[in-house]
Amino acid sequence: MVKSSSEETENNNNNNEDRSKEVGDNVQHLTKIIESRIAKYDNGNLSSGESRTKIGKMTEEESFFYEAVTRLSKLTEFPSASSSSNQQTSSVLQRAMVFLEEEFRIILEDSVQDDVAAVKRDDGGALEESPPPEEEYQPYPPDVVTRMNRIANVMLSAGYETECCQVYSICRRNDFSKQMKKLEHEKIHTEDIQKTNWDSLEEEITKWVRVAKICSKILFPAERDLAEAVFSDHPMISRSLFSNLARAVVIQLLDFADAVAKTKRAAEKLFKFLHMYETIRDLIPAISDGGCSDDSEHEIKSEILAVGDRIGEASLNIFCDLENSIKNDIAARNPVPGGAVHPLTRYVINYLKYACDFKTTLEQIFHKHANPNSVRNGETSDTTARPTSLFSAQVQNIMDLLDANLEAKSKLYKDPALRHVFLMNNGRYILQKIKGSPEIHQVMGDKSYRKRSTVVRQFHKNYQRETWSKVLQILSHEGLQHNGKVAIPALKERFKTFSNMMDEIHKSQSTWVVNDEQLQSELRVSISAVVIPAYRSFVARFKHHLDGTKHVEKYVKYQPDDIETLIEGLFDGNHTSMSRIRKN
Template sequence: MPRKGMRSLCFSPKISSSSSSPPSHFASPSRFAFSPSRPSFSDSVMDRTLELAEPIIKKWNPETTTFARVTSLFYENRREARDFIKTVNNLQKAMHFLATENSSSDKLVRAQSLMQIAMKRLQKEFYQILSMNRALLDPESVSTRSSRTSTGSSTSDYDDDDDDIRVANESISEVEDVSTAAMADLKLIAECMISSGYAKECLKIYKIIRKSIVDEGIYKLGVEKFTSSQIHKMDWEVAELRIKNWLNAVVTAVKTLFNGERILCDYVFSSSDSIRESCFTEITREGAMILFGFPENVAKHSKKSPEKVFRVLDMYAGISNNWPEIDSIFSFESTTNIKSQALTSLIKLGEFVRSALNDFESVILKDSSKSPVAGAGIHYLTIDAMNYLSILSDYSNILSDILADSPPPAKNLLPESYFGFSDSDESPAPAISLKMAWLILVLLCKLDTKAKYYKDVSLAYLFLANNLQYVVVKVQTSNLRYLLGDQWLTKHESKVKQFASNYERLGWGHVIDSLPSDPAAAMTPDKVKEIFKKFNTSFDQAHKKQAICVVPDSKLRDHIKISIARKILRLYREFYNAHRQTMERERNSASVVRYAPEDVGHHLSDLFFGHVDSGSSSSFESSPSHSQPPRYRRDMRY
C-alpha cells in the first residue's frame, strides 16, 4: 500500500492555523478517531489477503472441482504448491491480526471458511504424500540416507527454484532426491497446519499411516506377541526358532525401523518438540514393547536348563549391544517405559543365566555313573562340561556384566592356591574368572570320585591324567585361557605330568624293578636266566593290562610312551647286550630271551591306542549311566 494511503487511514487532515475553530478542538479525541465510513488498517489487510487467497484456495477445493479432487497440488505444480502454502500462512496471520481488533468482523467468517477449505486440501495432500511415498519413506531408506543427507532443511528451501529442494550432494540418486522432496513437502504442510491450529488433523493422518508401517515392519521381521502361558507351553525347538527370528529382528528394528522413524518424525515435526515426541511415542510404543518384551517372557516362563543358556546370552547381547541406539532413539520422557522394558528383559535374562549356571553345577554334582570308562579314557562328563564351558567363554564380556554382582564362591570351599591367579582383597579376580575356575574345580572333584571306581590304581591315575589333559587343552584353545590365565594352565599341566608319573610308577614300576640297577654287572648264568624270566613275566603282565588303555591326546601319549621306554629300554638294552652271549651258550635260550630290545620298543610304541575309538566320548564308556547329563555341544547354538 502506498505510504500516502497508509497515512490517510491513520491520521486526520492537518488543521490550518487560520481556522476559526476553538483551540479545544485539537485536544478532542474525536478529532483522531477513525471515520465509520473508512476501514481500519487490519480490515484493509484482510481485504487484500482475501482478494489474493480466495482464487488460489478455491481452485484447489476438492469438493467443488473434479480437477482438484483427483489431482495432487504438490505433484502437479510445485511452485503453485509453495504459493498455496504462503497464501494460507498469510491468511492465518491476517486473521490473527484482525481478531485482536475486531473479533466479530464478517471478514473473519469469510476467512475461516477459506481456511477450512485450505486445511482440507492440505490434509488430502499430506495423506497422498505419505501414501504414495510409502516405499520411498520406509524407515530403512530414511535411516540410511540420513547418514549422508541433511534432513534439517527449513521451509525456506521453498523460496528458490525446485532444485533447491535437493540436498547439495550430487551423488544422491534420483530416487533419494524424490524422497527428500517428499520429506520436505510433509514438513512444510505440517508446519502450516500446526501454525493454523489444525495440528490434531495433521497428526491423525501421520500416526495412522506411519504406525501401520512400523507394525507391519515388526510383523515382517518375524516378531509376534506371545502371552506368558504360550511361552511356557512352547517346545524349546519352537521357542529357539522364535529367538532366532528375534535376534535377527532386533538389530534391524533398532538401527533401521525405529531409528528411521525417529529421524522422519523429528524432521517433519521439527517446529514442535511436544508434537514430535507424542507422535513418535504413539507410533512406536506398541511395536517396541512387543520387541523388547519377548526376551523377558522367554527368561521368565521357559523351563530352565543349562543348554538353553546360549540363546539367552544371545538375546542379552542383542539388547546390550544395541543399548546406545535404544537409549538415543527412545530418549523422550514419554518413551521411558520402552527403555524400562528393555532393561527389565536384561535383568530377567541375567537371572536366567545365573540360574542355568547353578543348574549346570548341579548336573555335574548329581552325575551318578559308577562304571569305569574303558581304557581309562575320557569321561563323557569331562567332554560335555568342557565343551559347555568353552562355548560360555565366548560370551565372556556379557557374562562379566551378568556375574559382576554375583557372590563369589566361598573361600573356605576352595583349595589353597587353586585358582592360580590373584584372589586377594586388594586385587580380586573378575567374577567370571572365579566362576569358571569354580565350575572346573567342581568337575575335577567329581572326576576324582569316579577314579576310585577303578580297581587298578594305575588305571585310576591314567584316567585322571587323560581327563585333566582334556580340560587343559580345552582351556588352552578357547577364551578360557584369557579368563583363567597362564598360571592356572602351568599349575594344571604340572598336575597332568604328576598323574602320568604316578601311572608309570604303579603300572610299569614292577617291570623296571625286575631289571638290576647295574645291568652290566657280572653274574652267574643262573642269575641271568632268572632275571630274563622275571622280566618276561612282568613285562607280559604289564603289557597285557596296559594294552587296553587309551591316551587320546597325542602329546600326552608320546610323553608317557617316551618316559616309559626311556626307563625300561635303557636298562633292558644294557642287560641284554651284556648277557646275551651267556644265554646263547645255554640250552633253550630262545625260551629265556624272548625279547630283543627292538621287540620291547615295538611293543611299547603300540601302547595307548587301545581297542577304542578315541574320536568319540561314547567309545570311552563301558556302561553309560541313565543319569548322564545332556550333551553341551557347539552345534546346539544353531
C-alpha cells in the same frame, strides 16, 4: 498544529479501514490461489490416485501453495472487513487443511522405500555392529521428507496439530507393523510359550533376537531421525511421536521375553537367555538417545530394565545349577573305557568356554543379582590368586567340583596306572580348552593354568612310575651274578619275566585311550627314553651268555627295536596282535 480529538479518531478509523481492506484483498488473493490448487484434485481424484504423480522434488507451484496456506492462516488473526469474509476464510482454510491432511497421508503411505528386509543379512544371522552407510534404512527419500516437513509446518502453524500427528502416527505404526511381519515376527501368547517345547521355542527366540536387533540398530534410529526431520521445528512433538511408536513395539518385544524368562530352567537355555539379555540391554540406548521425552523415556526404560532383570536372574540361576549337575553325576558307577576323557569333562569345560564368551554380560549379571555370600571367593591364602569377580569365583567353584568329581571317578579303575591315565587325559583336555580360548584363560588366570599344568605333569610321572618302574627293576643287574659268574637260570627267568611283562602291558595299555596326539607322543617318547636304553644295555650285557642255549627265543622274545614297536602301539584304543609285532 495540534489535531483535535475528532480528527485523530477519524484518521484511526481510516487507517483501520485501509488495513482491513488490505487484509481482505490479501485474503481474497490467497483464497483464490488455494481454491485453484484444491480444485485440481476435486471429485475424489486425490484419494483414488488418478491424479497422483511420482513424488519428487517439490515444484514451485506446490511451494507457493504451502506458503499461501501459511499466510492465510496468519491473516485470520486480523479482524476481517466483514463477517462473511471471515467465514469464507475459515471455510477455505478448513478445506486446505483437509487437503493437506489427505496429501500427508498419501505421501506417508505410498512413498515408503524398500522394506528393512533389504538391509538384513540373508542368512538370518546376527547383524553387524554398524551396518555399512549404503545399507542404512531410510523410510523415505530426502525430497519426500522435505515435502512432509513443509506440510507438517503448515498444519501445525494453522493449529491443526492433532490432525497432523494422528495421520503421521497411524501411518508410521502401520508401516512398522508391516516391517515386523516381513521380518517374520508374530506375537505369541504367553500361555503358548509355556507349552512350547524347547526346540521350537529356541527357534522363536532366534527370530526374536534378530528382530529386536534390527529394531534397535536400524528401525528405531531411522524412525527417530524421520520424526526429527518431519517435525524439525517442533522437537517435543517429534519426541512424543517416536516415543509412542517405540513404546508399543518394545512392549510387544518385552512380553515375549518376559514369558520366556518364566519357563522352566534348563542348562541348555543359558546361552539363548544371555543373547536375549544383551538384546534387551541394547534396546535402552536405541529408544532413549534423545528420542523420548523425559517421562516416557523413564517409563520405557523401567519396563526394559525390569524384564532384563528377570532374564538376568534366570540366567544366573541356570549357570549356578551347573554345580548341582556335577554333584549329581558323582553317583555314576561305570568308568569310561580306556581311561578316556569323561563326557562330564567335555560338557562342563565346553559349557564354561561358551559362558566365558559372555564374560562381560555374566559379570554384569553376577554383580547385579548374585549373593556374594553364596559364591566362594577362592580358598587360597594368596590374595593375588583369588578371582577378581563373582563370576570368576563361580567358574573356579565349578572347576574345583569337577576336579573332585574326576578324582572320585578315577577310583572306579582297578589298575592304579589307568587311574593316572584317566586323570591325565581329562586334565590335558581341560588345559587345551583353556589354552585355545582367550576368554576362559582370562577368567581362570595364568596362575591357575600353571598349577593345572603341574598337576597334569605329576599324573604323567605317577603313571610312568606305576607301570615302568617295575619293568626297570626287572632289567636291573642285581642278583644275576654269583661268585663273579652269571647265573644262567636267573638270567633266563629275567628275560622271560621281562617278555611276559611287556606282553601284559601291551595287551592292556594298547586298549587305553589317549586322544590328544601331543600327549600320546609325549607319553611314548618318555617311556621309550627310559625303557629302550635300559633293555638295550641289558641285552648287550647278558644275551651272549645264553648263546648255545636251546630255545633261546623262548627267553629272549624281543629285540630292542621290537620294544619300540610295542611302545608305539600303546594308547591307541585297540589291541595289536603279538604276531604282527614279531613279524615286524
